[in-house]
Amino acid sequence: xxxxxxxxxxxxxxxxxxxxxxxxxxxxxxxxxxxxxxxxxxxxxxxxxxxxxxxxxxxxxxxxxxxxxxxxxxxxxxxxxxxxxxxxxxxxxxxxxxxxxxxxxxxxxxxxxxxxxxxxxxxxxxxxxxxxxxxxxxxxxxxx
Numbered sequence: 001x002x003x004x005x006x007x008x009x010x011x012x013x014x015x016x017x018x019x020x021x022x023x024x025x026x027x028x029x030x031x032x033x034x035x036x037x038x039x040x041x042x043x044x045x046x047x048x049x050x051x052x053x054x055x056x057x058x059x060x061x062x063x064x065x066x067x068x069x070x071x072x073x074x075x076x077x078x079x080x081x082x083x084x085x086x087x088x089x090x091x092x093x094x095x096x097x098x099x100x101x102x103x104x105x106x107x108x109x110x111x112x113x114x115x116x117x118x119x120x121x122x123x124x125x126x127x128x129x130x131x132x133x134x135x136x137x138x139x140x141x142x143x144x
Contacts, residue, residue, distance in 0.1 A: 055095035068105035069117035069134030077138040090132040
């Protein structure tokens with residue numbers, strides 16, 4: 001692992017994954033507003049993440065979903081394990097053209113080796129924009 005931003009260190013010495021530098025989530029404006037192993041919530045602006053037709057790019061919704069699901073998986077797995085997303089599927093329900101979208105991630109299954117997460121993304125009016133499911137695997141770090 002490369003040198004970490006000191007702001008990424010929490011008081012307990014663990015790494016705060018939401019504060020690591022040079023992340024795709026930063027480029028898309030994703031902000032994590034709530035995180036526990038049972039629920040991770042994040043927002044993302046539509047502006048700057050649109051496709052040529054002026055609507056939220058489906059790939060941006062997928063990045064939001066994978067960001068939230070991977071963070072939920074890492075919180076479940078613990079600091080001594082690595083979390084990798086291995087499968088993501090997404091259904092796009094409606095177009096968002098402005099404002100923020102909010103993703104809410106909840107676990108479907110959290111096991112020792114595999115976790116599955118559902119991510120519901122909605123617009124500012126609470127209407128569904130995308131529903132995604134992410135499957136993560138959990139692996140021990142070298143030396144643990």
